[in-house]
Amino acid sequence: MTSVSGITDPQFEDPRLLPAAMSLRDVSVAFHGRVAVRDVTFDVPANRVTALIGPSGSGKTTLLRSLNRLHDLTKGASVSGTILLGDTDIYQGGIPTTVLRSRIGMVFQRPNPFPTMTIYENAVAGLRFNGVKKKSVLDAAAESALTSADLWDSVKQRLNAHAATLSGGEQQRLCIARALAVEPEVLLMDEPTSALDPISTKRIEELMVELKKRVTIVIVTHNMQQAARVSDLTAFLLMGEDRAGEQIEVSPTLKLFSAPEDQRTLDYIQGRFG
Amino acid sequence: MTVTIKDAEIREHLRERSVATLRRRTYISGVMTALCWLAITFAAVPLVAVIYQLLRRGIPVIVKSGFFTTLPQQPTIFDANNTGGVSNALVGSLAVIVYAALFAVPIGVLMGVYLAESTSKFASLLRIITATMVGAPSILMGLFAFEVVVQQMHVGFSIIAGSFGLAVLVLPVLATATEIAIRNVPSTYREAGLALGAKPSTTSLKIVLPAASTGIVSGIILALSRAVGETAPILLVIGGAYAIAWHPNQAASALPFQMFQDVQSNYPSLQNETWGIALVLVGAVFIISFAARLWAARKKKVQR
Numbered sequence: 001m002t003s004v005s006g007i008t009d010p011q012f013e014d015p016r017l018l019p020a021a022m023s024l025r026d027v028s029v030a031f032h033g034r035v036a037v038r039d040v041t042f043d044v045p046a047n048r049v050t051a052l053i054g055p056s057g058s059g060k061t062t063l064l065r066s067l068n069r070l071h072d073l074t075k076g077a078s079v080s081g082t083i084l085l086g087d088t089d090i091y092q093g094g095i096p097t098t099v100l101r102s103r104i105g106m107v108f109q110r111p112n113p114f115p116t117m118t119i120y121e122n123a124v125a126g127l128r129f130n131g132v133k134k135k136s137v138l139d140a141a142a143e144s145a146l147t148s149a150d151l152w153d154s155v156k157q158r159l160n161a162h163a164a165t166l167s168g169g170e171q172q173r174l175c176i177a178r179a180l181a182v183e184p185e186v187l188l189m190d191e192p193t194s195a196l197d198p199i200s201t202k203r204i205e206e207l208m209v210e211l212k213k214r215v216t217i218v219i220v221t222h223n224m225q226q227a228a229r230v231s232d233l234t235a236f237l238l239m240g241e242d243r244a245g246e247q248i249e250v251s252p253t254l255k256l257f258s259a260p261e262d263q264r265t266l267d268y269i270q271g272r273f274g
Numbered sequence: 275m276t277v278t279i280k281d282a283e284i285r286e287h288l289r290e291r292s293v294a295t296l297r298r299r300t301y302i303s304g305v306m307t308a309l310c311w312l313a314i315t316f317a318a319v320p321l322v323a324v325i326y327q328l329l330r331r332g333i334p335v336i337v338k339s340g341f342f343t344t345l346p347q348q349p350t351i352f353d354a355n356n357t358g359g360v361s362n363a364l365v366g367s368l369a370v371i372v373y374a375a376l377f378a379v380p381i382g383v384l385m386g387v388y389l390a391e392s393t394s395k396f397a398s399l400l401r402i403i404t405a406t407m408v409g410a411p412s413i414l415m416g417l418f419a420f421e422v423v424v425q426q427m428h429v430g431f432s433i434i435a436g437s438f439g440l441a442v443l444v445l446p447v448l449a450t451a452t453e454i455a456i457r458n459v460p461s462t463y464r465e466a467g468l469a470l471g472a473k474p475s476t477t478s479l480k481i482v483l484p485a486a487s488t489g490i491v492s493g494i495i496l497a498l499s500r501a502v503g504e505t506a507p508i509l510l511v512i513g514g515a516y517a518i519a520w521h522p523n524q525a526a527s528a529l530p531f532q533m534f535q536d537v538q539s540n541y542p543s544l545q546n547e548t549w550g551i552a553l554v555l556v557g558a559v560f561i562i563s564f565a566a567r568l569w570a571a572r573k574k575k576v577q578r
Contacts, residue, residue, distance in 0.1 A: 068469060070465060070468065070469065073464075073465070073468070075393065097468075098471045098472070098473055099471065100471075101468060101469055101470065101471040102470065102471030103471075105469065105470070106465075106466075106469035108462055108465065108466060108469075110462065112460070112462040112463055112466050114463060114466070114467075114481055114484075114485070115463070115485050116481075116484035116485055116487070117484075125467075125470060125472075125480075125481075126470035126471060126472070128480075129467065129470055129471065129472035129473075129476050129477075129480065130470075130471055130472070175466070178466075178470065179469070179470070182470060182471060
């Protein structure tokens with residue numbers, strides 16, 4: 001057992017001591033030379049939920065999108081520093097982005113199932129894009145992914161219905177299933193419940209806790225209670241003097257919300273700003 | 275807390291003032307509404323007048339027996355009302371637009387995809403050219419078709435020359451419509467595809483293009499229905515044959531072409547016939563665009 005100041009729970013484990021699924025070293029992201037996030041360094045513990053919190057403009061989403069190289073699409077965006085997935089440097093390690101992104105899935109802020117596809121087609125879209133054609137494989141993957149996303153029972157009778165016929169919460173769980181179907185090691189979630197009602201939000205939070213048995217989750221959230229409920233490790237970012245996001249504190253969630261090391265973290269979690 | 279007399283006075287004053295404000299606002303609102311209606315009336319008068327005239331003069335022409343099924347006749351002084359029909363122009367128009375579509379739709383859509391997807395310098399240049407061509411006078415396309423197809427390719431006056439003129443005319447329109455439809459697809463779908471490990475080309479082809487298809491198809495339909503009524507690009511090249519023709523190399527007539535001819539006639543009966551042809555063209559555009567909108571709206575509903 002490790003001792004972390006301020007925590008007395010004997011069950012407590014320090015996620016920082018667990019094996020890392022991803023490692024960030026001095027990661028900075030800039031757009032047209034303007035730095036948006038600067039010098040972020042921490043390890044993402046495997047099979048745990050890591051939350052990125054902080055006020056608007058602190059660079060949470062920007063940082064998240066650097067983890068699956070989604071900034072590659074943006075003209076003028078540049079990522080410096082080192083990001084490791086296991087032992088592989090995702091920018092310099094020569095790993096093709098298509099392979100990288102099938103190992104690191106993503107769920108977006110608003111549910112975005114592909115509008116022209118059915119529920120089934122959405123669930124297996126990632127596999128089809130990666131060349132899987134065999135129907136038995138696709139069928140099995142669809143059932144498994146939809147089951148993992150807590151959606152199978154409500155959609156198994158209407159797999160050929162359009163994805164748009166689902167409610168917002170169901171659509172978001174379909175997006176989670178779509179990401180899970182390609183069996184990623186890491187799942188990035190960019191404020192996945194910000195467009196959902198409290199009940200749908202609760203289901204997705206419960207899902208995250210269940211899912212971390214098989215994937216590592218990194219979630220960006222505006223909602224501090226959500227970070228406190230679902231995450232094991234929390235990284236708090238804040239916009240610095242020059243409007244670039246900076247890492248203020250990365251602590252086990254229990255500690256960050258009970259006895260933060262930095263005064264600014266305390267001010268933020270107590271709602272004094274942001 | 276007790277309410278003093280002073281507070282009550284202030285409240286009364288405020289109430290009176292808000293009543294006055296409300297009265298003034300109601301008055302201004304009424305004046306503005308009246309002005310809006312006046313403006314709408316002025317805008318609507320010419321439109322309604324055109325449609326009224328089109329129906330009043332056109333309907334008697336198109337209900338005349340044989341209007342759609344017989345060839346045009348030259349009226350004589352003995353039979354000044356013997357104008358015949360427009361069967362050749364109807365077939366000619368259909369043939370011209372079908373051949374034009376075969377040529378322009380694939381190229382225009384591909385060009386639109388390229389414009390929407392590419393960020394290269396060449397794409398920007400192409401975009402400027404496209405925008406210019408959308409606004410270019412349509413007679414220029416006729417002149418171009420005349421020069422290229424009729425003269426240099428020695429095809430002569432023909433349906434294919436007219437199709438060529440129309441195709442060049444709608445090409446930039448199709449490219450622009452496709453580009454807009456693709457750009458209107460929210461970037462989050464593209465990102466979702468890439469985030470699944472799909473190649474950029476797969477993402478464009480399997481996600482973005484299907485999502486844009488409704489917009490692209492309505493763009494195609496609207497562009498072509500508009501092109502059916504275009505006169506200038508075919509005027510110089512189609513030949514104006516008084517016989518049914520549909521082979522690309524044959525000279526033919528077309529509805530707008532025949533209008534152009536008839537209106538120059540000395541016979542009032544022929545001049546009058548132009549209203550019938552105009553009604554057919556406007557009716558076709560109306561039906562096609564109405565159907566396209568209906569289809570797009572229904573498709574959208576399924577996807578939402």
